[in-house]
Amino acid sequence: MTDSRVGKYVGFGEYDMRNAAHYNSQAWKMAESKRQVETLCRYDARLFRRSTLDRLVPPVVKEVRVSWLRDGAEVDADVSSTDTLADGDWSFQLHSYLELTPRRGERVSCRVDHSSLRTSLEVDWDTSSLDAKYLKMTVGIICFFLGFTAAAGGAAYYWWKQRFAFRPLGSQGHTSPRHPSELLIF
Structure with a gap:
């Protein structure tokens, strides 16, 4: 060679x-x-x-279309996209953003249509972080109520113990048994 x-x-x-x-x-x-x-x-x-x-005229790309879907319906509001940017190696990139407040159970997808694809390419947004957020919040609420219940039960027991405190029989006007056989066992 x-x-x-x-x-x-x-x-x-x-x-x-x-x-x-x-x-x-x-x-x-x-x-x-x-x-x-x-x-x-x-x-x-x-x-x-x-x-x-050395080409001075930028290429025109007409074959790429990016759209956003919420539960299967196309979204037009709150969508912004960049111009097509050349990477210098005959490939290009396009950035598209959807501004939204995610809701649990909602399906959000990005759809790309391109002449090289036989069908549209749809990529679902992973909502597992939302499920984890709600799971953490639920566990936190349950732990709070368990702690609150334990604290309230402890306070009630302390109050009851103070109010009806055990006093020796002699201090309540009763005489104490003189012999162990005089104790009543239930």
């Missing part, structure tokens, strides 16, 4: 390197190779540069 940067044939394996050495030793073969580089390769490179890289 000819490497136009070094102006000679190069090989990458043992067999290719022997062939490259053979071709490099033939003056007519080297002259033909240089002519091909000048007439074909450099001409094509200049033509490519003029038609693509």
